[in-house]
Amino acid sequence: MLTLPFTKNGKPAENNGYPLISLREVDKLYKTAVGDFPALVNVDLDIKAGEFVSVIGKSGSGKTTLLNMITGIDRPSEGEVWVNQTAVHELGENKMARWRGNNLGIVFQFFQLLPMLSVVENIMLPMDFCSAFPKNERKERALELLEEMELADHAYKLPSALSGGQQQRVAIARALANNPPVIIADEPTGNLDSKTAERVFGLFNELVAQGKTIIIVTHDREMAKRASRVALISDGEIVSDKPNGVHKGEKA
Template sequence: MPVVQTTGESQPIVRIRDLVKTYSSTAGDFTVLKNIHVDFYPGEFVGVIGKSGSGKSTLINMITGIDRPTQGEVYVGNVAVHSMSENEMAIWRGRNMGIVFQFFQLLPMLSLLENVMLPMDFCNMYSVPERYERAMYLLRMVEMQDHANKLPSAISGGQQQRVAIARALANDPPVIVADEPTGNLDSKTAEAVFAMFEQLIDRGKTIVMVTHDSSLAKRVTRTVLIADGEVVNEYVFRAMPTLTHQQMLHVTKELVPMTFEPGQVIMRESDPGDHFYIVTEGEVEIALKRPDGVDVVVTRLGPGKYFGEIELMQDRSAVATVRAAASGVKVAALDHADFDALLAESEQTRNAMEYNASKHLNENVSARDGEKL
């Protein structure tokens, strides 16, 4: 099953296991999500990206309980979201989930203040005076306190989204889910909304955001890429960004996970190169033997970095010894044949790999000869 690597935090706040979502229609069944297995951790700002129809919105609707899985499990904290009744779900969602929609969805006949107070009223959170004070506090936080008594129709779209964020925070939920929250905003307003999300991360919130905005997606803590209803390994995405989403998904399925203990050798200098490796957790050390026989660590590679491309691209034996660093390492390996087949499909990736292989080889030779360490 596709697995999204994590930040190393031991206890995820959201756990999705073996998730399948199939919709039935007169034209037949259509599976939107296929065996999704992914975790989200406290304090993360995760961007969920992918082409239209890839399953992004369906995935986050599973987290909030707006939609239910056909198979699989969704846990938020210790709560089994997938097994709750509708009545249980409504109260639980109001207390534990902040949801920000693309089209704001403020109630048009309520003032902005009343819109922010509504989740507190619905979930019977706080006393009546406290609800008013908290709503005003949240409106001040999003710089909308001066408009508190206006109706949504009297303010701009960007201002409505600010209020929608305040409403999502009404009951102080640990998780905020946002579906294209900047999709209907101009770039300046979108930047302001994104800055508010970054402030919420600083306050300890966890945010899962669907976005098509590539500039915003680059600024999140972690990216989850969905292609054809499946999760692409995030380190494939980072290591080979020139691949198409479908090619990334194919590589994800071909990768073989490997774990190495501290100090364990992965590649030995002068041995034949037979795999392309991507680091997914921990670090590796690149060690070279100097002319005087001294073994020197010249660099370390962490998650998202790769090695083995020099040997495969240039058909040569290993130019350095690569071993697990002190904390051990996990890597994902692609064999020689699959690596060659991938490069044959993507000229951009081949060109990038050729450039990097030549660059890294020159760096290694210079380091070995003592020109730089």
């Protein structure tokens, strides 16, 4: 069972009855050489704290754009995006970076670890940027996160010395570094074999159980079923959004 270090408790973030993440009538239009391309059309989505949401859809359906709206990586053409009571669509780039560092942990398909830093340094980097923990505690926390990911032996290796699955677990540890309430993962298992993908999903389940809110984008419908809720997106619209029954990791 994954227990997060340095957290006061494992409870979900306080939301005072509001959804933790809320998208209101979000449109996203890309201007291209062949004309305007609507990536998202009138999207409304509420996600409560502690939910584990899978977003599925075909390639080009708007899954990643939807995640980019939540992370603030991209901005809506119309509509509002609220995360943890913050109007993300109104934040400037600089404030956004700091806010994102403190509130969101992002896991990428291609891991995106900095190749020149060791594994433990990659995990310390968000803490350094956001000063989330006292300086003398950052390394200890990074090592404990690696311990939880069963990667403590690899702490001082460069990412290139690790397998894809190991790199993705380092990326998850980095996403957890500042102890954000929300984890966003874009095709986190897209580059992994099925066994390793299974293990990564296991980690997500444990994090949800710890109180984290997780949103993942995936192609894999079987994997998606392991989330508590599945949203299907097609041509920029959410065409289906329903609970997935009692989740394996969720306590009855």
